Amino acid sequence: MARYTGPRTKIARKFGEPIFGEDKVLAKKNYPPGQHGLNKRRKTSEYGVQLREKQKAKYTYGVLEKQFHNLFDKASRAKGITGEILLQLLEGRLDNVVYRLGIAPTRAAARQLVLHRHIVVNGKVVNIASYAVKPGDVIGVREKSKSLEVISDALAGFNHSKYPWLEWDENIKAGKFLHVPAREDIPENIKEQLIVELYSK
Incomplete structure (x- = not known):
């Protein structure tokens, strides 16, 4: 899979956050894209929530799946809190x-x-x-x-x-x-613990 070059607002609306920076369309349409976007009431599974968080981190930092997995491996081998180290590696x-x-x-x-x-x-x-x-x-x-x-x-x-x-x-x-930035200084709204739980399965 190549790097994502499609519509950015669509992805931002999917996550309900301006992950690519300020977005005027997202301010007006803060619900998922598609004809059922406004009526989406379906409960997401635990796996779905974790996967969504990983996808959000990947899109935010513009990293491909293999690169992300390699960074996670590096973070899990390092001493300290794996999720925090993962974000620090992405920031670096x-x-x-x-x-x-x-x-x-x-x-x-x-x-x-x-x-x-x-x-x-x-x-x-x-x-x-x-x-x-x-x-x-x-x-x-x-x-x-x-x-x-x-x-x-x-x-x-x-x-x-x-x-x-x-x-x-x-x-x-x-x-x-x-x-290396401290976790509280990194402004991205990413729940890194969910990503750790996803890879720990």
Whole structure:
């Protein structure tokens, strides 16, 4: 299965949350898509609830099934709370860090900037969206790309103090990944324990 490129509002309405960012249509139609969307009263099974949470996390971070499973395996082998570590690993992906720093307006746009070699990590071009950023790494815009309209538009008026684990330097158009984020600092509305229960079956 390739990466999802279909209608985003449809997916956001399915989960009832703006998982791809602000959505005007979702504000008006906050119910599932389809002709039975408004009348959906059917009770979802425990498995269905867990699966839905996993799908929500995958769509939110733009990760494919195999990548997600590999991250879960890595999280389950690490010391600590598996669900929390899973979210921290997702947050540490380069495309997500580029998005969190405000260099791109969405995670999909961030992934494109990374793939098109506009992003540098510690001064070196990295074009792998899933690259795991480590504490102390400096993520910035390549010198040639600093004048790109998509980047300057995204950075204009962006609140860089939003995320305590990141630090932005406006002069060099780069941000530092200070430390792995604590679960309470990650704003995504994901019940990670349900994902752990799903994979534990």
